[in-house]
Amino acid sequence: MDSRCEFAPIAAMSAAMVPRPYVVARRWNETADTFTFELRPARDVRPDAPPAATAAAFRPGQFNMLYAFGVGEVPISISGDPADGERLIHTVRTVGAVTRYLGALGPGDPVGVRGPFGSAWPVDDAEGRDLVLVAGGIGLPPLRPVLYQVLARRERFGRVALLYGARRPAEMVFVDELRSWRSRLDLDVEVTVDRATESWKGSVGFVTTLVRRAPIDPAEAIAMVCGPELMMRFAALELLKRGVADRRVHVSMERNMKCGVGLCGHCQFGPSFVCRDGPVYPFADVKDLLQVAEV
Numbered sequence: 003m004d005s006r007c008e009f010a011p012i013a014a015m016s017a018a019m020v021p022r023p024y025v026v027a028r029r030w031n032e033t034a035d036t037f038t039f040e041l042r043p044a045r046d047v048r049p050d051a052p053p054a055a056t057a058a059a060f061r062p063g064q065f066n067m068l069y070a071f072g073v074g075e076v077p078i079s080i081s082g083d084p085a086d087g088e089r090l091i092h093t094v095r096t097v098g099a100v101t102r103y104l105g106a107l108g109p110g111d112p113v114g115v116r117g118p119f120g121s122a123w124p125v126d127d128a129e130g131r132d133l134v135l136v137a138g139g140i141g142l143p144p145l146r147p148v149l150y151q152v153l154a155r156r157e158r159f160g161r162v163a164l165l166y167g168a169r170r171p172a173e174m175v176f177v178d179e180l181r182s183w184r185s186r187l188d189l190d191v192e193v194t195v196d197r198a199t200e201s202w203k204g205s206v207g208f209v210t211t212l213v214r215r216a217p218i219d220p221a222e223a224i225a226m227v228c229g230p231e232l233m234m235r236f237a238a239l240e241l242l243k244r245g246v247a248d249r250r251v252h253v254s255m256e257r258n259m260k261c262g263v264g265l266c267g268h269c270q271f272g273p274s275f276v277c278r279d280g281p282v283y284p285f286a287d288v289k290d291l292l293q294v295a296e297v
């Protein structure tokens with residue numbers, strides 16, 4: 003046997019463990035605690051940087067491990083357009099050491115990138131069917147690549163609905179894009195907040211209430227749900243109540259991660275590893291686990 007073949011999987015795994023050098027090209031705030039940044043291979047911006055870092059192709063729903071030098075590494079979903087081979091976009095809520103460090107970076111600052119990793123939203127399976135996207139808070143960024151792909155070939159899908167819920171109006175991300183999506187006649191966009199402010203003229207209540215009236219044919223529709231676990235569980239149960247089959251409802255799970263490639267076991271979720279078998283799962287496969295607090 004050719005020894006190169008024997009070692010090929012090990013070599014591929016080792017390569018997946020090495021962060022590639024990127025730099026921040028642009029960053030902007032979405033809300034008080036959430037920002038989006040665009041990363042580019044370091045050589046595009048700094049010709050003296052190490053070679054071999056190109057923006058990798060990804061599928062909607064996949065994530066990268068972002069490495070903040072000297073601080074740590076975190077899994078972050080890719081929130082940009084899968085058709086854009088140049089820019090790598092991530093939207094991050096600052097909650098702890100690594101995300102705070104990433105949020106303080108500016109143009110030219112380095113970030114290590116491993117990935118893309120994990121399973122994807124089944125966009126191709128939605129062709130010819132109605133599609134409903136249900137997002138809560140920071141759950142919209144991992145779904146945005148789906149919208150980009152669907153809108154690029156809109157004629158292949160049935161009715162498409164985006165239902166988005168945030169705690170307060172000030173916590174909504176992608177506000178300008180939401181406005182432009184709302185103005186389209188081929189997209190149903192409904193937005194709600196848990197707590198309104200005086201200037202808020204829209205819907206008030208949990209995003210699950212929007213599921214009840216979403217303009218879809220439940221017998222045929224595919225649903226993709228992303229947000230806090232409790233929100234995903236209740237939104238999925240509401241979809242089931244409307245008659246959407248549990249295998250056609252998909253959710254995206256989060257667990258603490260270290261390796262991102264199925265080696266360390268940090269992200270174990272029942273019998274699976276979220277980094278390798280998820281983060282996107284059919285609700286049918288995880289609904290029992292979702293009833294148990296920390297599995």
Ligand SMILES: Cc1cc2nc3c(=O)[nH]c(=O)nc-3n(C[C@H](O)[C@H](O)[C@H](O)COP(=O)(O)OP(=O)(O)OC[C@H]3O[C@@H](n4cnc5c(N)ncnc54)[C@H](O)[C@@H]3O)c2cc1C
Nearest residue numbers: 065076077078079093094095097098099100101256257281
């Ligand atoms: C597949 C995947 C995709 C993700 N995509 C995004 C994304 O697109 N944008 C984004 O902002 N975040 C995303 N996250 C969550 C992100 O990875 C965590 O917020 C980050 O690891 C926190 O690291 P930290 O060092 O800043 O904070 P830490 O100091 O590690 O944690 C700060 C606080 O956040 C809690 N926390 C940490 N990680 C998680 C988690 N995974 N779920 C729930 N609570 C957590 C901790 O318990 C602690 O209370 C994703 C997670 C996974 C697994």
Ligand code: FES
Nearest residue numbers: 260262266267277
């Ligand atoms: S993060 Fe190591 S197995 Fe998933």
